[in-house]
Amino acid sequence: MSQTQGEFDLIRRCFASGFPLGSDVLLGVGDDCSAVRPPAGYDLVQSIDTQVADVHFPHNAPAHLIAGRALRCAASDLAAMGAAPQGFHLALTLPDSNPAWLDQFAHGLRTTAHDLGLPLLGGDTTRGPLLIITISVQGWVPQGKMLTRHTAKAGDELWVSNTIGSAALALPDVLKNPASELGLAKAYYHPTIQFTLGQRLVGIASACMDISDGLLQDAGHIARASQLAIEINADQVPTPVSSDHPHWQTCLSGGDDYQLLFSAAPERHNDILALNSLAGVNCTCIGRLTAADAQQGAGVSVLKDGQPFSPQATGYQHF
Amino acid sequence: MSQTQGEFDLIRRCFASGFPLGSDVLLGVGDDCSAVRPPAGYDLVQSIDTQVADVHFPHNAPAHLIAGRALRCAASDLAAMGAAPQGFHLALTLPDSNPAWLDQFAHGLRTTAHDLGLPLLGGDTTRGPLLIITISVQGWVPQGKMLTRHTAKAGDELWVSNTIGSAALALPDVLKNPASELGLAKAYYHPTIQFTLGQRLVGIASACMDISDGLLQDAGHIARASQLAIEINADQVPTPVSSDHPHWQTCLSGGDDYQLLFSAAPERHNDILALNSLAGVNCTCIGRLTAADAQQGAGVSVLKDGQPFSPQATGYQHF
Numbered sequence: 001m002s003q004t005q006g007e008f009d010l011i012r013r014c015f016a017s018g019f020p021l022g023s024d025v026l027l028g029v030g031d032d033c034s035a036v037r038p039p040a041g042y043d044l045v046q047s048i049d050t051q052v053a054d055v056h057f058p059h060n061a062p063a064h065l066i067a068g069r070a071l072r073c074a075a076s077d078l079a080a081m082g083a084a085p086q087g088f089h090l091a092l093t094l095p096d097s098n099p100a101w102l103d104q105f106a107h108g109l110r111t112t113a114h115d116l117g118l119p120l121l122g123g124d125t126t127r128g129p130l131l132i133i134t135i136s137v138q139g140w141v142p143q144g145k146m147l148t149r150h151t152a153k154a155g156d157e158l159w160v161s162n163t164i165g166s167a168a169l170a171l172p173d174v175l176k177n178p179a180s181e182l183g184l185a186k187a188y189y190h191p192t193i194q195f196t197l198g199q200r201l202v203g204i205a206s207a208c209m210d211i212s213d214g215l216l217q218d219a220g221h222i223a224r225a226s227q228l229a230i231e232i233n234a235d236q237v238p239t240p241v242s243s244d245h246p247h248w249q250t251c252l253s254g255g256d257d258y259q260l261l262f263s264a265a266p267e268r269h270n271d272i273l274a275l276n277s278l279a280g281v282n283c284t285c286i287g288r289l290t291a292a293d294a295q296q297g298a299g300v301s302v303l304k305d306g307q308p309f310s311p312q313a314t315g316y317q318h319f
Numbered sequence: 320m321s322q323t324q325g326e327f328d329l330i331r332r333c334f335a336s337g338f339p340l341g342s343d344v345l346l347g348v349g350d351d352c353s354a355v356r357p358p359a360g361y362d363l364v365q366s367i368d369t370q371v372a373d374v375h376f377p378h379n380a381p382a383h384l385i386a387g388r389a390l391r392c393a394a395s396d397l398a399a400m401g402a403a404p405q406g407f408h409l410a411l412t413l414p415d416s417n418p419a420w421l422d423q424f425a426h427g428l429r430t431t432a433h434d435l436g437l438p439l440l441g442g443d444t445t446r447g448p449l450l451i452i453t454i455s456v457q458g459w460v461p462q463g464k465m466l467t468r469h470t471a472k473a474g475d476e477l478w479v480s481n482t483i484g485s486a487a488l489a490l491p492d493v494l495k496n497p498a499s500e501l502g503l504a505k506a507y508y509h510p511t512i513q514f515t516l517g518q519r520l521v522g523i524a525s526a527c528m529d530i531s532d533g534l535l536q537d538a539g540h541i542a543r544a545s546q547l548a549i550e551i552n553a554d555q556v557p558t559p560v561s562s563d564h565p566h567w568q569t570c571l572s573g574g575d576d577y578q579l580l581f582s583a584a585p586e587r588h589n590d591i592l593a594l595n596s597l598a599g600v601n602c603t604c605i606g607r608l609t610a611a612d613a614q615q616g617a618g619v620s621v622l623k624d625g626q627p628f629s630p631q632a633t634g635y636q637h638f
Contacts, residue, residue: 026362027467030544032399032528033364033458035465038357043345045352046440048408048455052447080351089367091410091453121365124453128371134410134443134453136367139352146354148346209351225349 010097014106015090015120022087022119034121036087042140044086047077053131061178063101064108065189066133071112072191073212074135076258079198080210082147083139087121088113090135093128116193147201147208147262152226156206156263158287159272161194162280164215165239168254169247184240191258197281201262204271208262214253216311218261219300223289226263229296232287234304234311243304252302253313263289329416333425334409334439341406341438353440355406361459363405366396372450380497382420383427384508385452390431391510392531393454395577398517399529401466402458406438409454412447435512466520466527471545471582475525477606478591480513480578481599483534484558487573488566503559510577516600520581523590527581533572535630537580538619542608545582548615551606553623553630562623571621572632582608 015029027035038044051070053059071088078085090109094102113120118137166187173180174188181189194210201208207226211218215237223230235243239251264272272283292298302309334348346354357363370389372378390407397404409428413421432439437456485506492499493507500508513529520527526545530537534556542549554562558570583591591602611617621628 026463027364027465031468032396033366033402033465035400035460036363036365037462038361038363040359042357044355044357044363045346046355046408046455047352048410048441048443048453050410050412050443050445050453052412052445055446077351081354083352089365089455091367091369091455093369093371093451122367124367124369126369126371127374128451129448132412132447132451134367134369136365136408136410136455138365141354143356144345146346146352149350 010099010102014102015123018110019113019120020117025087025119025121029120029122034089036121039140041143043143043146044138045078045081045083045141045146046136046138047074048134048136049074049077050132050134058175058178059131063104065181067105067108068112069189070133070135071109071116071118072193073258074137075116075118075193076191076210076212078137078139079194080147080208080260081139081141082145082198082202082208083141084199085116085118085137085195086139087119088135088137089121090123092123093126093132095128095130142202145202147198147205149207149209149222150225152207152222152228152263152289153265154228154289154291155266156289157266157269157285158219158230158232158289159262159264159283160215160237160286161197161259161283163238163240164211164257164259165251165254167191167256168250169240188256191256192280193258194260194281196278197260197275200275200278204268205262205264208260210258211255211261212258213255215261216252216300216302222261222263223300224298227292227298228289229292229298230287230289230300232300232302234302234309236284236286238284249312252311329421329444333421334442337429338432338439339436344406344438344440348439348441353408355440358459360462362462362465363457364397364400364402364460364465365455365457366393367453367455368393368396369451369453377494377497378450382423384500386424386427387431388508389452389454390428390435390437391512392577393456394435394437394512395510395529395531397456397458398513399466399527399579400458400460401464401517401521401527402460403518404435404437404456404514405458406440407454407456408440409442411442412445412451414447414449461521464521466517466524468526468528468541469544471526471541471547471608472584473547473608473610474585475582475608476585476588476604477538477549477551477608478581478583478602479534479556479605480516480602482557482559483530483576483578484570484573486510486575487569488559507575510575511599512577513579515597516579516594519594519597523587524581524583527579530574530576530578530580532574534580535571535619535621541580541582542619543617546611546617547608548611548617549606549608549619551619551621553621553628555603555605557603568631571630
């Protein structure tokens with residue numbers, strides 16, 4: 001019996017090949033489920049992440065940039081756990097089945113999947129009124145060693161990787177000219193995912209997360225999860241502009257850089273500085289964690305030049 | 320620093336508790352990733368599934384029914400692989416953050432998660448113009464034993480579980496009165512997920528899938544994946560209406576029942592009939608698989624009363 005195989009052909013053509021392969025993958029795209037053989041001695045860590053057109057990215061950005069950024073943003077959660085990347089599933093909601101757009105999207109996804117070492121395991125394509133991308137990612141971490149948010153200790157130092165704020169500063173330009181990936185827009189479309197740093201922080205960091213909603217807001221997650229007070233020295237935060245720049249505060253509250261924010265005991269200070277010899281890694285101590293008390297509850301306070309400082313905003317509000 | 324914690328409070332309140340627990344879950348909702356300890360000797364199988372308002376369900380259906388059905392439909396892929404359910408991640412795109420609606424949605428999700436034995440491992444909530452639910456599900460299957468689509472053999476019999484077509488026949492009533500879950504609408508909102516049958520078919524079935532897009536279309540997936548011809552005796556297909564009913568053909572092409580479609584060698588015929596002693600299981604042999612040749616390519620042909628028969632439609636077209 002002849003059948004119109006619209007959806008299935010479309011998906012098969014674009015997503016069936018060209019992605020990195022995983023030695024632990026038994027079954028990839030094309031069956032009811034993917035199948036993976038877990039390596040002995042490792043735990044499975046997983047996250048799911050959605051990006052909605054004109055909420056999380058400009059709908060008119062080039063498809064390959066949309067795809068690449070979506071995969072990077074999703075994969076960052078694996079780095080935050082100290083995991084080695086294993087693979088991802090893609091749920092794609094599309095307003096139409098434009099083959100040229102889909103080819104470009106798949107191209108960007110493939111390129112990024114190779115960059116990150118993430119095989120595509122499976123997916124679902126649905127029709128909807130606008131582009132929505134949901135990606136679930138997974139990785140392996142040595143048994144019981146994953147980095148979590150609730151395990152920071154009073155007395156720990158607070159650290160951040162690399163520079164915070166480039167992607168947030170790029171946003172006005174990205175919205176004006178979504179096709180440009182130069183300058184700061186590179187940080188927006190191609191955030192560096194700190195897989196290597198995350199894995200090296202296993203056994204060193206006491207708590208870790210990636211910064212997706214803004215430094216101050218995300219620091220609040222570690223503070224509340226660990227029931228501690230966090231004090232951030234804003235002038236020590238590595239930003240692409242100096243603290244007298246009119247948009248400096250945007251760096252403190254903007255997300256989208258996907259750098260790691262982590263805590264560690266002060267005696268690990270030099271171990272962390274030693275990690276700065278890794279390619280693309282530069283960790284900076286930006287604050288400390290103390291016991292939460294009646295005066296200073298679990299949360300974040302900010303100092304600038306040694307004085308209490310009230311930022312204009314703390315981070316991205318989804319609702 | 321005081322923060323508006325809109326999204327996070329909303330999610331925490333609705334999804335943080337009341338879900339079934341899993342002994343293999345190390346870390347659930349609330350960190351960058353969930354963490355799970357894989358049991359020795361098992362493979363991980365996973366699927367991702369999206370439902371869009373007014374594409375996959377009426378937007379004005381009660382929230383608890385939308386949630387329950389979405390989780391059941393997603394979980395069905397695990398049954399199709401012969402897997403034991405392990406857990407799920409939820410990506411929810413919402414037009415607003417209506418607490419009453421979200422409470423009802425979470426209630427339906429919790430109830431169904433308990434019915435299916437599926438812990439909620441993590442999620443993401445985003446704002447979008449309409450309700451979109453993406454669920455990734457996962458389960459464990461004994462190493463190398465998962466049921467796949469491409470492994471049917473020429474000479475095998477084709478089987479289906481229970482009755483096909485109730486959900487498709489219910490659809491006009493569901494669209495007219497989305498709040499009713501009585502009669503045939505029960506099949507639409509609360510499809511029985513064949514976890515037990517799927518696991519019992521491991522070692523018996525040669526290929527298996529769940530019927531989500533319609534019997535004839537889904538049979539085509541097994542045929543093409545296995546490079547075989549499938550012959551279905553339409554009058555042997557168990558349907559809720561007889562073959563002289565004006566909507567009988569809807570049963571052959573309608574999806575949404577989430578019954579299992581599987582192949583097995585003829586010598587396993589009685590083993591399969593013996594499975595009909597399981598609660599809620601009634602398997603029927605509805606056809607056979609033969610080698611694909613020049614005349615009869617890999618695909619599905621239908622007989623009715625022993626004569627070639629051309630159905631009006633084969634299944635749901637996503638695009």
